[in-house]
Amino acid sequence: MLDALLAPFRAHLRAPPARPEAKASRTAALVAVLSAGRPVWSPRDTASLACEGFAKNAIAYRAVRLIGEAAASVPLVLMSGTEELTEHPLLRLMARPNPRLGGAAFMEALCSHLLVAGNAYVEAVALEGRVRELHLLRPDRVRVVPGADGWPEAFDYTLAGRTVRIAQETLVAGADVPPVLHLAVFNPVDDHYGFAPLEAAAQALDLHNASGAWNKALIDNAARPSGALVYGGTGTLTEEQFERLKGELEASFQGAANAGRPLLLEGGLEWRALSLSPKDMDFEAARNGAAREIALAIGVPPLLLGIPGDNTYANYAEANRALWRQSVVPLVRRVADEVSAWLAPAFGADLRLVPDLDQVEALAAERSELWKRIGSADFLTDAEKRAAVGYGETGRQ
Template identity: 65%
Template sequence: MSLKTALESLWARPEAVTADRSQEAPAEVKASRTGPLLAIQGQAQPVWSPRDYAALAREGYAKNPIVYRAVRMVAEAASSVPLTLFEGEHELDTHPLLALLSRPNRLEAGGDFLESLYGYLLVAGNAYLEQVAVDGEPRELHALRPDRVKVVPGPGGWPEAFDYTVAGRTVRLAAEAAPGDEGVAPVRHLKLFHPLNDHYGFAPVEAAQMSLDIHNAAASWNKALLDNAARPSGALVYGAGDAVNLSADQFERLKTELESGYQGARNAGRPLLLEGGLDWKPMGLTPKDMDFIEAKNQAAREIALAFGVPPMLLGIPGDNTYANYQEASRAFWRSAVLPLVARTASALSAWLGPAYGADLLLKPDADAVEALSSEREALWRRVGAAGFLDDDEKRLAVGYGRKVQEPPAGAEA
């Protein structure tokens, strides 16, 4: 029965509603006491994001090389980390959930799908995943563009739906599975912590927005400087006789000749021919004027800091925090990549696990990360030398389960 039909039948027979209410006790409903306050923002109306995702993506990822490289480094590294699936304490080698993540849809492989997911999180602070189910089991996963999705809060203040809008057309997607449906919610919203917003996450590029503007402005200044022969060349001083200024025609003629014959990289170093009365006064930039270069590098370091990428890995000069490249690489994986993968794996487990009717948990396999191999070898040496531990305790200490005992030969299964 559709929702419209059900409402019409209740409207036609109000006594049935009264009788049912008198015979049945109200069911207990668990809910937050503070949640309804969020509904003040407007029930069943989209809560618009307080920032312009398109501008952040354009000025940051599409225009700034530091943001672009930082996002690509984190997203590519995170998508390369294998995910292991556990049911309780037992690791599963094969499972429909693992197959789904390795091939989420017919257009993307698992790595491409996860790279899009991590990229959206880093640029927008939000990522939205849609699952397509068949007979209650997820068969496809799709990453939705964050700027096309708006959160729709329910009467309790928490999200009850998501509006996906493209070219003026909007589709509403439920935030929870339908009552009585054993499947999972059609959409999962992943977001980074935002202290001032109840519904949207906070993007790292937003925290670095001032540094981003400084870096972009410095690049534009450099480009304009190169277009003007790479430096403020000098000044032409007119001192012919008692004349104070050039006439308007003389000024325009001189300006046109300089622009056409002596400006630009193609004409750099070309000798300047002057007529009588014109004197050339060379000019240059003082060391104080050159501080903008250090300001640009400082802005680049702050952008890298917002994304958790060591500046050394981005080729930014003036940073000697780490002793060598390998140490910086390990810090990058430990502080920026693995925490992001772990929280995403946990969210995917909580979202998709119930569809398979088992206690499933996805975890990142840090042992497969080549950059952390030296740490892994050091751990194995320490645990292997611990004579007070038995084999099972050593396996547990390095992240493996207890060894499965093989039945003796000839024993019944």
């Protein structure tokens, strides 16, 4: 199983290292002066962040899935100049990047990696001089290896204690196509890795998760705050009496199954409940505030996640449109631009992938209003109207 997983990477080990280009940034050498040829470790633990945020928090999980699924539903069209291509090997590659993932699943996973880890890595596999498959690499297993010029010269992929170094040599003869594409969210304090949106919401995630654990503990303790047993008799309880009392309380009165069971006290014992309550702690408001912070850090209007107390959007339709315009569409455009710039040289043409927003149902009302406004502009010619709505003389622009 491990051999089959690592098979696509072995070809990179036998290939000669790429020759560095003469052009380079004047400041790049300073970036790599202390790390040339060695992996640069990410400043965060991506696996732990994904576990605590994506896997254990319902708000973060749903927000990431909401954007990922929406991005995967946007059709991509291939443009060559001003002409739209309906049949092309690049379109077939994007429709089925590899035998395991279809185009929509591939796009959803790629966008989700960017939201959870701040980084996404795509490996291209070539056969007979043509790019045949695209594979996603888990961000927590990938380390950037910067070269002497400061730019990544390789990527280390670690699995089961073994590391494979994927050199960024030319994958297709005559075309500048490196084997790995690294997409990263803007990070102002790191030269190689992106900044995960979940990391920005780390404090809110801790607060929201801790409030859930507090609720669970409250239910386990008969759904009420803790109290104190006060001994009103003379002297003190013996060690044997104390242990017997403690054992009886844990066995007969602790836990959800014993909620509401009457407590029978003897020997001068008195139960006094503590005055601290969830209301005193403003518990629910703090939990909802943390949920809003998580949603906003990822880029989802809180209204779409059922979080109360948010009046920014007048209604659900406006919030949904804001999700698409502020989060989904910019993300899809960026991914399409990056993939186009990476793979276009392998197909020998001036190609670019463009999201087809005309087929996005959530933006249909907005698009209809634009067409109506442009159509009623008598001072525009038909050609100018087509250009204004994103169409050239023969199709999309």
